[in-house]
Amino acid sequence: MNIILLSPNSITGNHARIDDKAAITHIRTVLGAGVDDILKVGCLHGLIGTATITQMDDDSIRLGGLSLDKSPPPKLNLTVILALPRPKVLRRLVMDMTAMGVNRIILINSYRTDKSYWGSPLLNKIDEYIIEGLQQGIDTMPPEIVMAKRFKPFVQDELPTIIGDAKALVAHPYADTSFGVAVQTGLPSVLIVGAEGGFIPYEIELLQSIGVQAVSLGSRILRTEAAVNALLGRWLD
Amino acid sequence: MNIILLSPNSITGNHARIDDKAAITHIRTVLGAGVDDILKVGCLHGLIGTATITQMDDDSIRLGGLSLDKSPPPKLNLTVILALPRPKVLRRLVMDMTAMGVNRIILINSYRTDKSYWGSPLLNKIDEYIIEGLQQGIDTMPPEIVMAKRFKPFVQDELPTIIGDAKALVAHPYADTSFGVAVQTGLPSVLIVGAEGGFIPYEIELLQSIGVQAVSLGSRILRTEAAVNALLGRWLD
Numbered sequence: 001m002n003i004i005l006l007s008p009n010s011i012t013g014n015h016a017r018i019d020d021k022a023a024i025t026h027i028r029t030v031l032g033a034g035v036d037d038i039l040k041v042g043c044l045h046g047l048i049g050t051a052t053i054t055q056m057d058d059d060s061i062r063l064g065g066l067s068l069d070k071s072p073p074p075k076l077n078l079t080v081i082l083a084l085p086r087p088k089v090l091r092r093l094v095m096d097m098t099a100m101g102v103n104r105i106i107l108i109n110s111y112r113t114d115k116s117y118w119g120s121p122l123l124n125k126i127d128e129y130i131i132e133g134l135q136q137g138i139d140t141m142p143p144e145i146v147m148a149k150r151f152k153p154f155v156q157d158e159l160p161t162i163i164g165d166a167k168a169l170v171a172h173p174y175a176d177t178s179f180g181v182a183v184q185t186g187l188p189s190v191l192i193v194g195a196e197g198g199f200i201p202y203e204i205e206l207l208q209s210i211g212v213q214a215v216s217l218g219s220r221i222l223r224t225e226a227a228v229n230a231l232l233g234r235w236l237d
Numbered sequence: 238m239n240i241i242l243l244s245p246n247s248i249t250g251n252h253a254r255i256d257d258k259a260a261i262t263h264i265r266t267v268l269g270a271g272v273d274d275i276l277k278v279g280c281l282h283g284l285i286g287t288a289t290i291t292q293m294d295d296d297s298i299r300l301g302g303l304s305l306d307k308s309p310p311p312k313l314n315l316t317v318i319l320a321l322p323r324p325k326v327l328r329r330l331v332m333d334m335t336a337m338g339v340n341r342i343i344l345i346n347s348y349r350t351d352k353s354y355w356g357s358p359l360l361n362k363i364d365e366y367i368i369e370g371l372q373q374g375i376d377t378m379p380p381e382i383v384m385a386k387r388f389k390p391f392v393q394d395e396l397p398t399i400i401g402d403a404k405a406l407v408a409h410p411y412a413d414t415s416f417g418v419a420v421q422t423g424l425p426s427v428l429i430v431g432a433e434g435g436f437i438p439y440e441i442e443l444l445q446s447i448g449v450q451a452v453s454l455g456s457r458i459l460r461t462e463a464a465v466n467a468l469l470g471r472w473l474d
Contacts (some may be wrong), residue, residue: 002458073456096463137457178474218474219310220374221239226333226466233470237415237455 001026001135003048004041011043011066016051018061027053027061042140043068044131072140075103076235078187079162081148083110083195085224087122091129093225097143098133100232104144106162109151112197118149151203160210163190168212170194171231172204173221175214182215183234193228238263238372240285241278248280248303253288255298264290264298279377280305281368309377312340313472315424316399318385320347320432322461324359328366330462334380335370337469341381343399346388349434355386388440397447400427405449407431408468409441410458412451419452420471430465 004027010017018024027033035053041063042048049068053061080097084090084107097105109118117123130142148154159168168190169182182188192212199207204214217227241264247254255261264270272290278300279285286305290298317334321327321344334342346355354360367379385391396405405427406419419425429449436444441451454464 092460092462096460099457099459099463100467101457136460139457180474216474220336220338220376222336223329223333223373225329226336229463229466230337230470230473233467236467237417237453 001030002040003135003138003140004039005044005131005135005140006041006063007044008046014051014064014066015054016041016063016066018063019059024058024061028056039063040138041066041068042072042134042138044134044140045142046140048072048138048140073101073138075141075143076101077189078102078235079104079106079190080228080232081106081108081159081190081192082224082228083108083193083199084113084117085195086114087117087120089223089225090117090122091125093228094126094129095133095136096225096229097232098130098139099137100229100235101137101139102143102232104146106146106148106154108148108154110195110203111151111200112195152206155206155210159190159207159212163211166190168192168207169215170199170204170207170212171217171227172214173198173216175216177213177215179215179217179231182213187234191231193224193231196224238267239277240372240375240377241276242281242368242372242377243278243300244281245283251288251301251303252291253278253300253303255300256296261295261298265293276300277375278303278305279309279371279375281371281377282379283377285309285375285377310338310375312378312380313338314426315339315472316341316343316427317465317469318343318345318396318427318429319461319465320345320430320436321350321354322432323351324354324357326460326462327354327359328362330465331363331366332370332373333462333466334469335367335376336374337466337472338374338376339380339469341383343383343385343391345385345391347432347440348388348437349432389443392443392447396427396444396449400448403427405429406452407436407441407444407449408454408464409451410435410453412453414450414452416452416454416468419450424471428468430461430468433461 006016041051047068048070051063051066054064055062166189169188170192243253278288284305285307288300288303291301292299317339403426406425407429
């Protein structure tokens with residue numbers, strides 16, 4: 001947590017209250033902060049600033065002198081479309097994509113996505129992963145999250161509007177063009193990554209039919225999580 | 238496992254034997270392979286090719302028709318120097334760096350590295366993580382691993398020789414130059430990343446005193462694991 005996020009309704013004037021157990025534990029044990037210490041805070045969907053701890057017990061922390069005066073960093077003009085990965089991997093991926101500033105995350109089904117992943121209780125925790133990512137990346141604005149459980153209708157009916165006139169790339173080990181070459185003419189605004197094992201040829205062809213360009217990441221095959229972060233690295237200033 | 242690695246001493250002529258439990262489980266359950274199926278294999282430190290399963294039981298798999306004829310992908314001309322992270326994170330980081338083709342991995346101590354990490358039994362499993370990374374990245378050549386438990390002597394006495402005339406960068410949130418700008422004139426051959434929380438000013442100054450350039454990764458702060466993969470993404474073809 002490089003910033004502590006406050007919910008708008010926990011703020012009254014220049015006072016605020018933190019009830020979240022994870023945040024309280026982090027402030028006590030990792031930051032080692034106590035009464036009179038200043039914390040870096042942000043208001044969810046709002047500004048970033050500081051506040052002073054005025055009171056502290058096991059269940060809540062009271063803040064005073066709250067001053068929120070700084071805008072969160074700009075979001076990337078980037079939608080990441082991801083075949084739903086294993087639930088445990090999803091947590092880290094959503095956290096990292098959020099911390100990096102991805103603007104919209106679309107989770108889709110794919111042939112190689114295990115059907116059971118859609119029933120995982122961890123899928124209901126995405127909002128928590130987003131908060132973790134915002135607190136990691138010093139941001140207050142959650143990315144938009146979309147679930148698209150049906151691949152073909154999503155690609156045919158919704159994806160063309162999302163892409164518009166922009167560049168869209170899908171990572172595919174067997175593509176002729178490499179990612180490095182494709183981004184030389186500009187970064188895409190839509191990036192599509194398959195589950196472990198990648199998309200099947202039918203899925204790649206469907207994506208290509210609506211104008212998505214397939215790009216390889218070289219001869220080495222990466223874990224989905226490593227691949228997404230490696231791709232996002234191009235957006236680092 | 239995108240390739241099954243064979244140890245040289247498990248190979249006799251065009252026959253080989255797999256005893257590794259993880260590999261056997263992977264072949265049976267993930268690949269769903271059986272007798273007469275062809276596997277993509279590689280010889281550790283050697284060539285890549287294929288072999289046919291001739292016999293299979295719970296404890297071993299016998300291969301025949303072994304043909305090794307392809308060189309592993311070239312390694313990156315890149316040394317990554319990493320402040321020893323949490324042992325669980327280390328596993329994924331070593332796997333990913335290996336899968337990406339990093340040539341040498343140096344684990345150093347730093348002020349913010351928890352001393353207990355050096356005593357973790359997981360540190361003795363680095364060779365396993367490397368094998369996992371090679372099998373993920375379709376490679377047979379392990380990166381060189383160096384442990385440098387003392388920061389100052391390593392930086393002063395050994396790092397200058399490792400860097401030579403090449404470019405060396407250290408990720409540092411407070412640097413004036415950004416990573417994106419620094420790599421416009423070429424990729425570095427040495428990349429240095431701190432533990433969670435980064436290096437302290439003294440450590441950054443010591444690195445700078447021997448010619449390492451500090452670069453920021455933008456206003457957002459990433460998990461070490463995400464940061465390393467995002468940085469390595471620049472080496473994707």
